[in-house]
Amino acid sequence: MNIESNQPLLKPIRVGDLNLPNRVVMASLTRMRAANPELVPTQLHAEYYAQRASAGLILSEGVFVSPEAVGWANVPGLWSEAQVRGWSVVTDAVHRAGGRIVAQLWHTGSLGHPDFLAGKTPLSASAVNPEQQSVTASGHKPTVVPRPMDKDDIRRTVADFGRAARNAIAAGFDGVQIQGGYHYLFNQFLNVRTNLRTDEYGGSRENRARFLLEVVETVVEAIGAHRTGIKTGPTTSETGAFVSTDETLATSEYVIGRLNDFSLSHLLLMGAMSDLSATPLATLAGNGMFRHFRKLYRGNLIANVEIDRARGNRLIESGLVDMVAFGRPFIANPDLPTRLAIDAPLAVVDWPKVYGSAAEGYTDYPAFQALPA
Numbered sequence: 001m002n003i004e005s006n007q008p009l010l011k012p013i014r015v016g017d018l019n020l021p022n023r024v025v026m027a028s029l030t031r032m033r034a035a036n037p038e039l040v041p042t043q044l045h046a047e048y049y050a051q052r053a054s055a056g057l058i059l060s061e062g063v064f065v066s067p068e069a070v071g072w073a074n075v076p077g078l079w080s081e082a083q084v085r086g087w088s089v090v091t092d093a094v095h096r097a098g099g100r101i102v103a104q105l106w107h108t109g110s111l112g113h114p115d116f117l118a119g120k121t122p123l124s125a126s127a128v129n130p131e132q133q134s135v136t137a138s139g140h141k142p143t144v145v146p147r148p149m150d151k152d153d154i155r156r157t158v159a160d161f162g163r164a165a166r167n168a169i170a171a172g173f174d175g176v177q178i179q180g181g182y183h184y185l186f187n188q189f190l191n192v193r194t195n196l197r198t199d200e201y202g203g204s205r206e207n208r209a210r211f212l213l214e215v216v217e218t219v220v221e222a223i224g225a226h227r228t229g230i231k232t233g234p235t236t237s238e239t240g241a242f243v244s245t246d247e248t249l250a251t252s253e254y255v256i257g258r259l260n261d262f263s264l265s266h267l268l269l270m271g272a273m274s275d276l277s278a279t280p281l282a283t284l285a286g287n288g289m290f291r292h293f294r295k296l297y298r299g300n301l302i303a304n305v306e307i308d309r310a311r312g313n314r315l316i317e318s319g320l321v322d323m324v325a326f327g328r329p330f331i332a333n334p335d336l337p338t339r340l341a342i343d344a345p346l347a348v349v350d351w352p353k354v355y356g357s358a359a360e361g362y363t364d365y366p367a368f369q370a371l372p373a
């Protein structure tokens, strides 16, 4: 361990008011283990996250801010007292194991489905079907045409994020991360294909970004900028309504430029998820994403998507990013920082059990030292 401990991934860093012992961040991973009607995290969640407490920082799975934000089966929430109590058990377990954990605040918008909403239509910027799949209790279903949010819907949703952030702190989380990207609610407002509004929340970049920035401001007021982070950027799957346009990069540049004003704890930037070579985002392929936004963003930057030990160390050493978030590697390697330290082989994910409902494939991946010789 000592010979490798000077690798950049394992150097400490201060993030907000947290001292992280290393720069290996666990990315948010939805695992669908809150299989109860109240969507409360369980003792199993506590065990799973505590096993991963050696991460410099744990980003929780996406957590719904309100009942109408729900759009994925068996994902826990953070609006009720029972959920706050359930999360307290999880954060306690992580802290007792020496770790730090922030809650990722999530609203699926049009990625949800009427199945979650007693038959009601999911909310979004405009009546545009995102042409994706929604993960319902009875399997994948095509998304539907959502209902455009009116001003009351927007005001209520901004307030829901503020309440969820306060609930996160009450539940013992060390902060929150706003899920501001991929295909979810805020990207539905940022994306010109899914936002056809003619009011102050549609049209110009400033207008399309208004909702997300109102949420950031509200969460910062609720719990402080030092405890508020965000996941945003131009990365999507490049499918359905989420195919990049000439506006995509400029919109992300605007949003990320404005985020500088808030002095947030971190910005998590996903690298490319698909081949961008024939898209308006071609310059963002490979490390292009981090090079591009490092120049625009002054705070702590977390790189993500298919980053391994060697590339992660290079990214930090070259100053392109401050930390690296690992998603899939944390599923089968609860002790990932140790494995990176000693360059141990990484265990392989048992994919059929990733989105299961039991301990199997969740809390039964052993730490490296525990493997038979």
Ligand SMILES: Cc1cc2nc3c(=O)[nH]c(=O)nc-3n(C[C@H](O)[C@H](O)[C@H](O)COP(=O)(O)O)c2cc1C
Binding pocket: 027, 028, 029, 030, 031, 060, 061, 062, 104, 179, 231, 270, 304, 305, 306, 307, 325, 326, 327, 328, 329, 354
């Ligand atoms: C099983 C699974 C669940 C995920 N759940 C979430 C989630 O709840 N919120 C989120 O922002 N990203 C989620 N992601 C994306 C990851 O956080 C991460 O951005 C992505 O896996 C790329 O990182 P990696 O290449 O290190 O896996 C999920 C990914 C996987 C594989």
